[in-house]
Amino acid sequence: MIYRLRLILDNDTKEDILRDVEIDKNSSLTDLHEFILLSFNFSANEMASFYTVDEEWNQINEISLMGFDDSTDVMDSILLPNILNNSNPKLLYVYDFMNMWTFYVKLIEEAQEIDSVIYPRIIFSAGNPPEKAPEKIFEKENTEDENDLEDEQYH
Numbered sequence: 001m002i003y004r005l006r007l008i009l010d011n012d013t014k015e016d017i018l019r020d021v022e023i024d025k026n027s028s029l030t031d032l033h034e035f036i037l038l039s040f041n042f043s044a045n046e047m048a049s050f051y052t053v054d055e056e057w058n059q060i061n062e063i064s065l066m067g068f069d070d071s072t073d074v075m076d077s078i079l080l081p082n083i084l085n086n087s088n089p090k091l092l093y094v095y096d097f098m099n100m101w102t103f104y105v106k107l108i109e110e111a112q113e114i115d116s117v118i119y120p121r122i123i124f125s126a127g128n129p130p131e132k133a134p135e136k137i138f139e140k141e142n143t144e145d146e147n148d149l150e151d152e153q154y155h
Contacts, residue, residue, distance in 0.1 A: 001024075001113060002023060002025055002111050002112075002113045002119055003108075003109075004021070004108040004123070005023065005107060006105075007019045007021060007036055007040075007093075007104070009040060009103055009127075009129055010102040011129070012134035015126075015127045016126050016127050017040075017126065017127035018124075019040065019122050019124065019125050019126075020108065020122070021039060021121065022117075023080070023119055024113070024119045025080060025081055025110065027079070027080050028078060029063055029076070029078045029079075031120070033050070033075055035120045036093060036095070036105075037095065039122055039125075040103075041128075042101070042129070046095060046096035046097070046099075047064070047066070047096070048064075048095040050092065050093050051063070051092040052083065052088065053090050053091065057090065061073070063078060084107050085107070091105040099132075100133060
């Protein structure tokens with residue numbers, strides 16, 4: 001069996017940058033990591049992690065390329081069907097923590113493999129990654145009205 005996945009690069013251009021790929025269902029997350037890099041022409045020189053996510057793509061658990069302690073799982077130890085399936089069809093993938101290239105990984109479907117085909121493979125490609133990663137802005141949510149704070153400071 002194979003997985004058909006859609007890989008979408010989060011970017012700040014108007015152009016969609018995505019790849020639809022097929023990969024053997026019993027591949028590890030390391031296999032998927034390496035294929036994502038190949039599919040988008042990235043070198044394999046930087047650290048990366050997958051993240052399990054909820055329906056709104058909020059991160060839950062990290063699965064790192066290398067284990068530094070017992071607090072995170074390692075990609076090599078996890079097979080795709082154990083983390084990506086019809087119940088949990090989404091993952092986030094972050095490559096290069098200095099630039100934060102972020103990919104949305106979504107399971108499209110599970111399918112029968114074709115004997116004459118070599119997997120993994122790209123079945124659809126749109127757009128090319130920009131030269132520079134999009135700038136990520138991390139803002140703290142403001143829970144109080146700013147006018148209320150000003151009133152408290154000056155009264």
